[in-house]
Amino acid sequence: MLLCCLVSSLVVTAQTKYKGKVIGSDDKLPIIGASVRIQGSTTGAVTDVNGEFTLTLSPGQTLVVSYIGYQSQEVKVGASTTLTVTLVAGSNALNEVVVTGYGSQRKKDITGSVAVVNVANLKSVPGGQASALLQGQAAGVTVINNGAPGGNSAVRVRGITSIGNTNPLYVIDGVQGNFNDVNANDIESIQVLKDAGSAAIYGVQGSNGVVVITTKKGKSGRATISYDAYYGSQKPLSNGFRMAGSQEYADAIQRSVGSVQYPGTGGAILKDYITPTAANEGDPGTNPATYNINSNQITKTNKVGTDWFHEVFKSAPRTFHNITASGGSDKSNYLMSVNYLNEQGTLLNTYLKRYAMRVNTNFAIGDHIRVGENAYLYHKDNPQITNQNEGNAISYTYRQPPVIPVYDIAGNFAGTKSQGLSNSSNPVAIQTRAGNNKGYNWTMQGNVFAEVDFLKHFTARTSIGGTFTNYYYYSFNPTSVENAEGNTNPNTFQENAGFSSTWIWTNSITYNQKFGKHDVKVFLGEEAKNYNQRGLRAGRSNYTVATTPVYVDLDTGSPSGQSNQNIDINYLRLYSLFGKLDYAYNDRYLLSGTLRRDGASVFSPDHRYGTFYSVTAGWRISQESFLKNVSWLNDFKLRGGYGELGSISNIEKFNATNLFAANPQNSYYDINGVGNAATLGIYRSQIGNLLTSWETDKVTNVGFDATILNNKLEISFELYKKDITGLLFKPDLADPQGGANPAYVNGGNISNKGIDFSLTYHGNVGSDFKFDLTGNITSYKSRVVSLPDGKKYYDFTSDGSTRIGAFTRFQPGQPMGEFYGYVVERLFRDAADVTGSPTQESAAPGFFKYKDVNNDGKITPDDRTFFGNPNPNFTYSFTLNATYKNFDANAFFYGSQGNKNINYVKYWTDFPQVFKGGVTKGILANSWTPTNQNATIPVLTAAANFSNTAVFNSYYMESGSYFRLKNLTLGYSIPKSQIKQIGVSKLRVYLQGSNLFTITKYKGLDPEIQPSNLDKNTSFGIDFGSYPANQKVYLIGVQATF
């Protein structure tokens, strides 16, 4: 075989220079940037600004000419040295070449599961985080966003593949990298590799799916400069948390726990002041002359009620500017872009500012050697807030009582530091004080590569790339004297810095040759990856001279009580060998196989290597003679495959070994009894496991792709089954085994089954009105199949700050993340109802009546049951793109159906006895009283026990389904004739609105709720007051090309 190749490649034929021109069938205008390739080789050219190319050819060769939006065409080279190729317009994407794992393939040849993202649609959603934009763009990909500028997204490709991190692998221009901060404007194409057939080539890193991103390259022809910009504003949600005003709040407190602040009977009396406690005008301590921030902070009662939500959520502007310069010849091309993004968050002092630059260049040295680089640099300023936490400003907007004004009489922040107010903090104070905190990040990512074509059918490639990140953040935390809690803590300052670096060196050889009807492609590669991370943190406190940012640093704080730690020491090495074989017979029967062997430093030497493979096949039935004449069927391909993938996303850096550690917090002790110095001690930190190895995904995928009705309708349908075996679990050690961290063990399986369905229709009405309609449906079922030996279940506590225990039980036979607890049947109506019901601790009228699941006549922990699934039945999207003459429109709808949310906010707002925080509007009318026995909210009481607030139950569950207009854009392109004379080749202006409506029954801010920890998939769909992702954004934008 090899000999064959060598022989055939040595055949040399006479070569002549040919000139050609490519035009479009629609407007007969030259096509700039079309790819012209000699079939069976990688030699080719790109058409210039006049649609022309020059190539050295010999008769008999076949040219493949392709351009996005046109059908690829094959042209036999004849004797005439001038060629004119007319490409037929049409979105028949079958011949489109898409980038897949370590290479590219024609869409029609793909046998694995590869979702091609419509990048134009993706870019239509404004937002700084590229991964957030993936939402609804590819069947099989579930994305859950939040509204924090720079906030990460939860991305799940085909179900939930781990109890830990399920982020897909992002491969940008062939190198693993950080996708989130990639400038969306730089993106040329995105493919999502969903099954083993497409992703097994990534072996142990492929199990969460692989997103392959290609950035734009320069096109040959004259230099073009394009400018993109928008300006707009994001609007806070108009309703907020729907909190009660002061009178209703005070009445609710009075009817439950009571507070010295609101005296009276049968209705609370709002006094003039909350500090001094419940004082009226003229009372002692209310004279402004006696004001003292520490001992007599005089604060008036806000008798109407402070709308805390809208005190911290304000309209926020966003700006984006991008300039791209690109150009090239048939020997080289370049693209350079610079951009600036300033996305202000609606929550005070949250923002993402990013300054980025990309330089992509490619050079051909002779006909057979190409070198190039892709470089992306950015700097961002993006202080983070901890989302989904009872201690952040968002949660304080419902926890801070409305009677408290934002400011006291002296203009300082008012707070809870008076009797009987609550343990909340002033959210305006928190966010205002955070204004000087910074979170910086410098990142450089990209690669340099060289490719050599040799022996006619071979291409060798080497690439060295990686990501280098420096992060840097600091925060000053003043003493919040106005709060009930922590008002005597010293002020503190903390500064953190660190870096991480990843380098990846990839070498590969590709062989591609056609033998008659046989098309063979062989790919072999080798890759080494080294990841290294280190950081440090230092803190000081007791700043006395000044607390301004110009003064506060590590040197100016008190030397006593200083702290310094290493943080985030992490590393990983991987070494891999891999190969892929693609075989096609007669464009009809497709077969593909991959094999990858990975070695990872995290495992013991005996269990460090894993082999992953896949086999896929496709049958383009439409090519068969019996279907050739079916005119409505343009293309129909059946495909399927099986393979295995791995994951080490969740393993720790040194799993195999027994370890000891020394740490001031864990093992130091003041053995000298001096009170301010501890002696170094050592403790057993880990019980290693030599046997631990990969998580292995076994994926079966079947589906079909069809193009029908004269290429107007494209359908893709897939069924898959994805079994994750050897799931990495932290075993529960018995306490007598001590406190050392147990190594991960492989135990437990998850099964995912699902359907991906997508449909695209290209239509037109007359020649002026054209539209594309795209729909996606993603449906998965993730089920726990088994757990480590002997383990019946895991109860997972959310990383949000739950005060009522675990929400989720992980048990074989149940969906991932299903809610587990007591089922509330209703409220006890009266005393007779209590006596007539099963025995229940602290049962009383107006309290929860729990369901006696096992019918034993008493409510015990055995009556807890599974009652809700946070996974949607399906998520779906529709996109409509339409153009009419110079007008264009895009509408993007997204929805999630059938998922349940836990609205944990109700724990705070429906029970006044819970820390006396704010209460929900309508609580007086809707809570149980002897005369309102069918109430929706339990009786207002001081008691906090099993029958109301102490345990998790179904009261908190609500439907999380929603349907949303994510985006609507209307654009107008100024006719070329009017702008040509000013040197502009294209000018488009547009108006855009995002999140214009959401239809949902969910009562919280936003039914779209991220897990509180994006690196865990044990507990999700729980709302602690998430930064809402559904706020309206209005933009005006311009795109110009010169």
Added chain:
Amino acid sequence: MKKIQLKLIIPLCLLLICAVYACKKSFLDKPALGQIDPALLSNKAGVESLLIGAYSELDGYGGKGAGQSAAPSNWMFGSITGGDAYKGSDPSDGANDQTPVATFNLPASNSFIVGKYASLYDGVQRANDVLRGIPNAKDLTADDIKRISGEARFLRAYFFFELRRNFFMVPYVDETIELKDAGSVKNDKDIYPMIEADFKFAMDNLPETQPQRGRANKYAAMAYLAKVYMAQAKYGTETKNLLTTLMTSGKTAGGQKYALNDHFQQNFSPEAGQKNSAESVFAVQASVNDGSLGNNSNQGDNLNFPYNGGPGGCCGFFNPSQWLANSYKTDATTGLPLLDDFNSGSPVTDVTYTGTLDPRIDITIGRKGIPYLDWGPHPGDAWIRNPGSDGHFSPKKNVYSKSEVGTNTSTENTWTSALSTSNNVNLIRYSDIILWAAECEVETGSLATAMSLVNQVRTRAGIQSGWVYLNSPYDASKSIYTVQTTPAANYKVGLYTVFPDQAYARKAVRFERKIELAMEGHRFFDLQRWGSAYQAAEINAFFASDKSIDITLKDAHFTQNQDEYRPIPQAQIDISNSKGPIVLKQNPGY
């Protein structure tokens, strides 16, 4: 053309081959950075460091199960459950974890018992690691081995004693049991004999004094052995001999002869010059501003400060009960406690209360109008988080003075910095030893001796320079209120003149323990060793009396033959029994 190709192909292939070789095995061998290979510990320095690591688990922070539940002060498991105090805070706060402990409505899954159990076993395991390390450290001298193994076994016995008295039947694991098998040990034996053996070993092998005063010495081990005997109601000669030796020749690790401090308050001072006094038999050393972000402080008590304006500013837990406050009433003529009638008559309130009181009340309980160290007079409800469930008093023994802020409280960058103190946790104070001796005398010896022992403690309480005075600044360096003109209350403390009979003597000694050691985590365990019926009667009487003040006590009830001990955490039973055979059995009643 072909030449060019070869020129390129050859180096490229070579490059690939090199890469393949270079990236072989050694590339993937990456040692664990920032961690210690066990081999590095096979020497004296390693073993000594492991020993410090075991000591560091005394504070219940920094290991498995760390948290307020694991506090060595036993504020929840010893004081609140014994009626010294209410849980405090808002009723909803801790409704899921703390209230069930306080009200004896404990499911076996309760997170507070989960934490306590885990933390104690982490300590056991760390002590075992020291003992495992000793044979490998060839540079240890015979004396080193005696001392180190003595300290390690002392610590192990301490952790097991805590397990035994909280969780009753628990699996016993020593250094001979491999880690992988430690989860398969049954809880079918009473472990008191093993605890006694460890403390005896420690007593026989530890030196009388230690170069560092935080270490256990011979007498600390002896005192703990006595404590273990007392817990088993062994009042005989063996116990008495230990207590006699302790009272005649016992000394602290620092070499001070055991004695009662003149000023009761000194026992509760975080000040370096005040703590580790002659009265401190064994204490958990607490330190701040040592780089541990508060984790080596008295962190287990970090909720137990006044709310709003006072020291700490949070979190308003652990409010002394009315029941306890009333216990400090004394007879106006004799100055003796009202052993039977303390809870009748008008309740003890604030500074306006005019009845006679034992002066220890105002060292133990923060009352309105009484100087609260140097924080000024306690303002009353302004420092109480929720008077409707917390009563009107604040804890005081664990609190620091204003002058100590920043030196004896943390200034490190944590949320709890004002709540992290260097206040040691007294595990055994000398007055504890004296009162055990009195108890032994009551049960098996001379009532007169018992009385004189009780009177020793009462005499100290009567030392007027140790009282609280109105309008008097508190001097943290001496643990006294320095301008001593007007006592803060009508203090009267007198000495017993006669113990007429054993029943009276028993009552007197037990009552003395209640008021001397209140809020220090002892009460529940004292009641426990005095018998189930007695314990039930006392605790239920407290509930009956105080549920009108603390509404969370509404459903509280102590059930005999169940609530003397806590349940073994359900998850532990599940883990240990998951392989088939029954390893752990639940305690009676759960």
